[in-house]
Amino acid sequence: MSNGDPVIETRKVSKYFHDPVTAQVLKEVDLVVKRGEYASIVGKSGCGKSTLMYILSTMDTDYEGELYLDGERVTGLSHDRLSRIRNEKIGFVFQFHYLISEFSVLDNIILPGLKLGRFERPELEERAMGHLRTMGIEHQARNMANQISGGEKQRVAIARALINDPLILMCDEPTGNLDSRNSAIVEEIFKRIAAEHHRSLLVVTHDDELAARTDRIITMDDGRIVAL
C-alpha cells in the first residue's frame, strides 16, 4: 500500500437519531481520506462532525451505508473484530483528554500497545518515552495521569493514539479545550506527525488557522459534505 490509496472511505453513510424526534444527522456522506493525507473537517456546531467521527472510528455501528477501512469493509463486523481493528489501525484523540487516572502517564500510553501484544512492555515503554520526548513532557512519564495539566494530558492522549502506529489518527476538536499556547504546541505536533510518519490525519476543528495549515479542508453543513 502506498501514499494515495484510500485509508478510510464512506459510501452514502446516513445516521438518524430517534430521540426526542427522528432526525437525520448525516445525509449520504461520501468521503475518502488517502494514506499520508492531513485533512481537516470544519463546519458549524451541530452539523454532525462528531457523529461522523464516531462512525469513522468504528465505535458507532448504528448507521446506514458502508464504511471501508484500509480497503476492508468494516460495516457489519462483530464488535470484537471492530475492537481489534480500532486497537491496531486507528488512533483517536478526543476533545476532552480522557486518561485513566489510576494509571501513570506511561501506563496510559502503553495500555493499547499491551492489548495489541505486538511488542513487549520494555519496548513499548521505550517507544512511549520517544513520543513523550518529542512532545517535551518526558519528565512526566512516571506521574499519575491526574497530576498533569490539561495541555500535557492532551499530548499524552496523542502519544497513546500513536503507540500502535495506526494508519490514521482521528481527532475531534483536540484543541477545543486548550489555551492558545497549548493549541499551538498540539498543532505543531500534528504537523510533525503528518510530515514524518506518512500517516493520515483527520482533524475536526473550529480553529480556522489550524484548518488552513492542513492539506485539505472538508466542510460540512447540516449533515452533508459541502466542500472537499
Next chain:
Amino acid sequence: MAFRLLLGISSTLLRARLRQSIVAAVGVTFSIAMYIALSGFMNGLNSLLDGLILNRTPHIRLYNEIRPADQQPLERAFELHSAAGNGTVHHFINRVKPKGEEARVRNALGIMDALRKDPRVLGIAPKVAAQVMFNVGTIEVNGAVNGIDPKEEDRLLHFSDYLVKGTVAQLASTNNGIVLGKGLADKMQVGIGDVVQVTSIQGDRTMLKVVGFYQSGMADFDNVQCFATVSTVQNLLVKPRNYITDIQVRLHDLAQAPAMAREYAARFGVDAIDIQTANAQFETGSAVRNIISYVVSIVLLVVAGFGIYNILNMLIYEKLDSIAILKATGFSGGDVRTIFINLSLIIGICGGLVGLLLGWLLQLAIDRIPFKFDALPTVTTYPVDYDPLYPTIGILFALATTFIAGWFPARKASQVDPVEIIRGK
C-alpha cells in the same frame, strides 16, 4: 499475557478503591468464617449426640428372645390331622409356656464365624448378659454383668469413651476383673482394686476385682450395668464357652442394617433387630441442625454478595470514562467484563482465604471452651468437627457468590457504549 494485562488493570482499579474493597472482602471473610465455625461446631455437636446412640448401638443385634412357640404344638398336630382329611378337631390344651430354653443364641460360635466372613460386616462383638446380685455387707444390690470382648467392644462400640476410671486393656488382662457402673460403685462404696462378691440367679458365687468405673450419663443404666470379660461371665454363670446371649454386629454401611437384619434372622434362625428400628427418631435432630447452619451461612454469604455487587456497581459508575477509553482504544466488551469479574474474584478470594483462616481459629477457640457432658465423661470441651469439607464448601461458595455478584455489574460494564460516554461530556 492478555489475561495478565486484564488482571493488572483489575488490581489497579481495585487499589484505587482500596477501602471499599476491603469492606467488601471483610463481608466475605465473616460469612466464610462463620460458616466454617458454625458447621464445625454444629456437626461436632451432631456427631457427639448421634454418637451417643450410633456409637453405642450395634447396627444389628442377634439374640434369642424367650417366648412361646409361634404355633402351639397341639395346633400343629391337629392341623396335620385335618389336612389328612380327618375333619376338624377341637382341643383344649392351650398356652403352653416355654420351658428349658436358654437366652443364649444357638450355635453362636458358628454364626460368629459366618459373620466374620461376610464382607459387609465391619466387626462383631459378642456379649453375655447376666442378672446378678452384689453382696454389700449384709444387704444385696441388684445388678447386671455384661460379658464383653473388651478390645472389640471398644473398637466397634467405643467402650473406652465411657470409662471414667481404668482402661480397656486392664479389663482384658485382669482375671475376674469387673468394671462397675459409676452409680452402682457409689452405692456400694467400693474403689479400684476392691473385691466384690457376685451371686448369680442360680446361686453361684464369684469374687470379682474392680478394675474401672463406667458412666453413660443415664442414671438407670449406671446404677445397674457392669462389664466383665465374656469368659468371666460364662464362669460366673457356670456356662460353657459357646454360651453367648447377644451378637452385636457393626456394618460398613449403616443403611444396609434393616435388610441384613431380616436376612440374618432368616438365615440363622435367631431374632435380629437393626439400629433404625431400635432408634427410629434420632436422624431428624441432626437434619435440623444441619439446615440451621446452612441457612445462617447462606444468609451471611448473600449479604456479602450484595456488598460486592454494590461496590462493583459504584466502581463501574465512577469509572465509566475509563471503560469508554478502554473500549475506544481497542479493548473488547469481553475484556472489560473480565476486568470487572477479576476484580470481584480478587475480593472474593482474598476475603475467602482470610475467612478460612479466621474460621479455623474460631474452631480452635470453640474447641477450648469448657463443656461438661454427663453422658460423655471423656468430653471436656465443646466438640468441633474439623472435616475439610466445610472449608472446601466455604471457599467454593465464596467464589460462586462473588462471581455471581460480579457478573451482573461486569456485564453492564461490558455493554457500556463508549460513544454515549464520550459524547455526553
